[in-house]
Amino acid sequence: MRALYTAATGMAAQELNVQVISNNIANLRTTGYKKQRAAFQDLIYDHVRRVGAQASDQGTVLPVGIDIGGGVKTVGTPRLMSQGTLSQTGNDLDVAIRGEGFFKIQMPDGTFGYTRDGTFQRDAQGRIVTTQGNPVQPTITIPQNASGLAINAQGQVSVTVPGSTTPTVLGQITLTRFINKAGLQPIGDNLFTDTPASGTPQDGIPNTDGAGDLQQSSLEQANVEVVTEISDLIAAQRAYEMNAKVISAADQMLQSTSNMFR
Amino acid sequence: MENMQLIGLSRQMTLERQIDVVANNVANANTSGFKADRSLFEEFLSPGARDDNFGYRDRRVSYVQDRATFKDLSQGPSEQTKNPLDIVVDGKAFLAVQTPGGERYTRDGGLQINAQGQLVTVTGNPVLGTGGPIVFQPGDRDINIAADGGITVREGVSRTDSVRGKLRLVEFAQPQKLLKDGNNLFAVGDAGAALPSTTSNVKQGFIEKSNVNAVTEMSRMIEVTRAYTQISAMLQTQGDQRRSALEKLAEVPA
Numbered sequence: 001m002r003a004l005y006t007a008a009t010g011m012a013a014q015e016l017n018v019q020v021i022s023n024n025i026a027n028l029r030t031t032g033y034k035k036q037r038a039a040f041q042d043l044i045y046d047h048v049r050r051v052g053a054q055a056s057d058q059g060t061v062l063p064v065g066i067d068i069g070g071g072v073k074t075v076g077t078p079r080l081m082s083q084g085t086l087s088q089t090g091n092d093l094d095v096a097i098r099g100e101g102f103f104k105i106q107m108p109d110g111t112f113g114y115t116r117d118g119t120f121q122r123d124a125q126g127r128i129v130t131t132q133g134n135p136v137q138p139t140i141t142i143p144q145n146a147s148g149l150a151i152n153a154q155g156q157v158s159v160t161v162p163g164s165t166t167p168t169v170l171g172q173i174t175l176t177r178f179i180n181k182a183g184l185q186p187i188g189d190n191l192f193t194d195t196p197a198s199g200t201p202q203d204g205i206p207n208t209d210g211a212g213d214l215q216q217s218s219l220e221q222a223n224v225e226v227v228t229e230i231s232d233l234i235a236a237q238r239a240y241e242m243n244a245k246v247i248s249a250a251d252q253m254l255q256s257t258s259n260m261f262r
Numbered sequence: 263m264e265n266m267q268l269i270g271l272s273r274q275m276t277l278e279r280q281i282d283v284v285a286n287n288v289a290n291a292n293t294s295g296f297k298a299d300r301s302l303f304e305e306f307l308s309p310g311a312r313d314d315n316f317g318y319r320d321r322r323v324s325y326v327q328d329r330a331t332f333k334d335l336s337q338g339p340s341e342q343t344k345n346p347l348d349i350v351v352d353g354k355a356f357l358a359v360q361t362p363g364g365e366r367y368t369r370d371g372g373l374q375i376n377a378q379g380q381l382v383t384v385t386g387n388p389v390l391g392t393g394g395p396i397v398f399q400p401g402d403r404d405i406n407i408a409a410d411g412g413i414t415v416r417e418g419v420s421r422t423d424s425v426r427g428k429l430r431l432v433e434f435a436q437p438q439k440l441l442k443d444g445n446n447l448f449a450v451g452d453a454g455a456a457l458p459s460t461t462s463n464v465k466q467g468f469i470e471k472s473n474v475n476a477v478t479e480m481s482r483m484i485e486v487t488r489a490y491t492q493i494s495a496m497l498q499t500q501g502d503q504r505r506s507a508l509e510k511l512a513e514v515p516a
Contacts, residue, residue: 001278003285010289017292037343039372039384040293042286044444048279049330051439052452061452064302064330067442068279069286072293075445076384078374080345100403179400180375199377202400209418210401228343239291242476246285249487253281256494257274260501 002068003250009071010243013040016074017236024224025233032084032116032190033222035229036077043070081181084116084223086215092149093120093128096220099212101175102184104137104203105130105191112137112201113191114176114184116220128157132189140171153213155206175211176201265323270497272325276303277490279328284483287474295370295446296472297333298479304329335437338369338473340465346405347373347381348469353462355431358390359383359447365390366447367432367440367456372469381413381427385445391427392458398426409463429464432456 017038027033051065086096095118097103102114115130123129126142142149146159148167155173178184183197194201207213280301290296306325340350349371351357356367366387373389376382381389381396388395391413398405402415402424411429416422434440434453441451450456 001281003278003281006282006285006289010285010291013289014292037372040290041370041385041446042290042293042296042442042444045442047441048328051441062330063436064332064438065441066279066328066331067299068282068331069290069299069442069444071286071289078372078384080343082344082346177400179379179398180377182374183377197377199379199400210403210416235292238476239288242288242291242480243285245480246281246288246483249483250281250285252487253278253490256491260494260498 001250001254002070004247006069006071007243007246007250009043009073010246011240013038013072013074014236014240014243018233018240020077021229021233021236025226025229027222028224028226030117030190030222031119031219033224034079034081034084034116035222035224036079038074039076039078040072041075043073045069079182079184079186080223082223084220086218087221088217089219090217092151092217093122094118094217094219095120095151095173096215096218097175097206097212098215099210100181101177101204101206101211102181102192104174104176104201106135106137106139107191108134111193112176113187113189113193114178114201115191117190118214118219130189136173138171138174140173142170151214151216153207153215155214172205173214174203175206175214176203177211178202266500267497269323269325270493270500272306272327273493274490276301276326276328277486277493281483281486281490283331284479284486287479288476288483291472291474291476291479293370293446293472294372295338295368295470296474297335297338297369297442298472298474299331299442300334301328302330302332303327332438333440333442334473336473338470340468341471342467343469344467345469346407346466347375348467349373349407349429350465350468350470351431351462352465353459354437355433355459355462356448356456358430358432358456360388360390360395361447364449365456366443366449368446368448369470370446371464383446390430392430393427396427396429402426407464407466409465411464431459431462431464433459433462 020038024035045067048066052061105113107113120128128136128140148160150158157170158167179199184192185195204211283299283301287298306327308323359366379398401418404416406414413426414423417424436453439451439453440448443449
C-alpha cells in the first residue's frame, strides 16, 4: 500500500520542519541571527491514466487523468536575510549594520568568515576582534592610551589620543556584500562562509553603493518573530499527527484484508 | 458465483488508490503552492451473457473503476512572511519557470536569487519574466514587486527606482489538463497555450500555503477506511457462506 510510504515522507518532512523552527526559537536572542524556513515540494507523480490521452477513435480526449503522488520532500532551508531590529547597548565597540552587508572576519586558518553580529572586543594587542578573538577586517589597532572611540556611519574608526584635541582616524571598517546572501553557508558562531551559490564577496565602504550604514553602540537582534514561529510549530505538529493518522488508517485497511482469511 | 468477490475487489482496489491520493495530500499539507487532488470513480458495467436462450435475461454486474484524479485549483491561504522575495499569485495564474526539461509552471512563490543574480525557484530554476530570466545587479537593494509583477529595485545610492523586469504570469484555457510534474511544478500537457494573465495579480511578502483542507482529508480518510473494512467483512461473510455450502454439499453419508 503506497499510502504508508507517502505518509512516512510527510512525517519525515514535518519532523525536519519542527527542527528548523526549534532552532529559530532557540536563537531568538542571538545577535545577528537570521531565521530559516523549511521549503517543501511534492515528489514525482505516477500518471496512471494520462490526462489528454485519446479516449476514442473520434478524437475525444480524457479531460482529467489519474495522477497519484508519492509524497513530499524537503528541498532546502533557505534563510530569511531581512533586517533585525536594533537595540541600544551603550557599549562603544558594539556595531550594528542597518541595511545590506556583512562584517568580514579573519579566521585562524587564513580564510574569511562573514557575520552580522557586531559584538566586538579589544584583544591584548588592541585589535578589534569578535567574541571568539578573530580580528575584524581590515585590522584596526586601538592605541593603549586612546580614549573616546567613535565609529561613524561610514565605518571610520577614530579615537582621541592624549595631547591632541582632534580625533585621529585609525581605519575604515568595510562591509562585504553578496548577490545571493541566502546562499551563504552558516558555520556556527554567528559566522557564514561564501559558497559558489552566494557569488563572490564584494568589499565596500558602508553607506556607499547600496551597502548599509553602521550604528555604533547598537546590536542587531535576531529577525525571528515568536508569534510566527509558534503558529508554524502548531501547524507542523498537526501536520505530523495527520500523517501518523494516515499511516494507522492504511494499517487498518491492510489488517482488515488479512483478517478476511481464516 | 465469483461476481461478489470480484466486485468487492474492484471497490477495494479503488479505495486503496483513494487513500494513496489522501496520503499525498496530507503529506503535502505544508508544501507551499501545493494543489490538492481529488478522486473520481465510475461504474463499469460488465457485458452480460450474449446468449438469449436463458429464461431470464442475464443481470448485468457493475464494478467500480477509478476514472480520474482532478486537481483542486482553488487559492491556498496566504501567510505573511515579510520576505521581499516571497510572492503570492492572487488569481488563476501561474509563474513561468525555465527548467532543463523545458518551461514549467508553479504557484510556489518562495523565490531566491542565485550567484548570477537571477531570480530562481528554491530548486534553482530561473523564474521567467516577460523578457526572459530576471537578473539583479550586485548593487541592488530594496527589491519591490508590484501587483502587476513589475520588479523594481534601488540601485546603489540612487534614490529612484530601476526596473529589473516583469514577472510572466500565465493562464491556461483548461488548467485541469496541466500535468503535475513534482517539485511544485506543472507541465503544460494538453492545457492549451500559456496565455498572459490579465486578471491575476501578485502580492509581495506573502507565501501561498498548501490548499489541502485538513478536516476534509481526515473525514475522507475515515470514510475510505470504513468502506474498505465493510467490504472486507462482506467478502469474509461470503467466503464463510461458500465454505459452509461446500462442507454441507460434499457431506457423504456414511
